[in-house]
Amino acid sequence: MIHATTLQTMSALDGFTQTKPASTAAGLGWRQPHYAELLEKRPALGFLEVHSENFFGQGGAALAVLERGRCEYPISLHGVGLSLGSAAGIDTWHLDQLAHLVERCDPVRVSDHASFARGWAAGAAVHAADLLPLPFTREALQVLCSNVQRVQDRLQRPLLVENLSAYLQWSVQPGESLDEPEFLANLAQSSGCGLLIDVNNIYVNALNAQLSGHCPDPVAACKRWLDRIPAACVGELHLAGHCRVNDGHGEIVIDDHGSRICSEVWDLYCHALTRFGAVPTLIEWDTDVPPLAVLLDEVAYANALAAQTWRVAA
């Protein structure tokens, strides 16, 4: 059982400076298979996270369920479609839908990704419905900041922006590009947004860099990555599982949110807790969604790790 091992590792941790008590219980990504069961059982959770776009309709069952969930838990709206880094800008329709939803459910947090999906292909406007990577250039940073500011102005609240699992690396001339932590720190500083740090995404990127021959020690690389993020900017942490695919196209690690969180990511989570303090943590599981009890077990473990972190700190 990886959890006990990781807890022992946690006990041995020292040297961190975090002294804030854990004030926020972990939350859960609330998906359709668990809509009814969660409302019936009402387990103790810090918050519920939902994908904003799943509730863009004007009415219907999904919105009614969200309304009920909102009566029991704080809601965190996590978007996957704003395309914050698009050179083509933000889709006004999408922003209108999100603004309406924010007004309707008054979420504790609103977030999306440092990615793009909107643009032009073969002369037509398209949205790739995916989280496509940005180059970490000054130009991309400027576009991202501008789009984030437009969203924040419309929503009248700060946005959290999440780091990606990226399966492409843009080729840019040396000196033209920042590295990812620097890019995100600049984004937060320039736009006033917060950062949503997905610990699993950092690890997936490091594993893929290892496959490409660029990263001999993925866990150490991830810790260095986390150490370069300004703690004050971090508003939420995400944890999820990933999978390794090896087929006729080659080998790659995919951030599929389809399994338990691995021991290395739990270790990195502990490192993040010591760096960032008591920030809300989300357990995500979107593929092959398991019984609710499995998700609650992951939530309980995240809470236990956080509690142990603060005990050690005290």
Added chain:
Amino acid sequence: MSALAEQQQALLNALFAWPADVAEASLLRLAEGVGSRPGRGLQAYQANGHALAERALQSAYPVLAQLMGQDGFADLARAFWHAKPPQRGDIAQWGGGLPEFVRQSAQLHEVPYLGDVAGLEWALHQSATAADGAAELGSLALLTQHEPQTLSFDCVPGWCVVRSRWPVVSIWQAHQEGGPAFDDVATLVRQQVAEDAVVWRSAFKPLVRQALPGEAALLDALQSGHSLASALAMADDLDFSQWLPLAVQTGLVLRVVPWPSTSLGEPT
């Protein structure tokens, strides 16, 4: 075009062009996929797009998917993904063009009712997220107090009539629990029995039934802004005394309203 716009267009081209060889080569001059091979990362994005396309269309078109079979539907989803890519960041909005895409498909000409079945399913998909509506049964009293040329009906948001030269309602119902037998529906298809469908939502449940004689004409006329009297004149097949209780009890009609609601008067 800025460097960023050029990079983004190169990746989008590599995802949506079909075949993608040229676009892939262009992209890989600007970027390198992660993983054990340079193109592995791009393939991951392409595969994700295809899987998402199939999943999204399966959700909106479950009966079409059954009619076509898993492999045929997957091929259709992939072809549609490349021909008519999403334009919005809410994938549930994507797919409204599939009925026409199916009708225009040379490969599917031998199954000519598929496009109409798809049209019915898209109407159901749309109604699921339409605005909620509340019935005002007290307003029915207006029917006894005023002449029909001064009244109209408000129907539930998201309702629509789907007209077809094929037995689309029977085909759809045959794929639901307790629906008609496939053999019986096959007979209707051979005879090319036309069926108009009424689609609406009762509480949170999207519903479909075959339109009563004259009902489609009545609903179309009301939607076009005609008074009840004028709409009834266009639906002389309709048994109003049968239709009204059904429409009210099942939540299709929410209320009776004064007509005209504006000073524009009756459409000509």
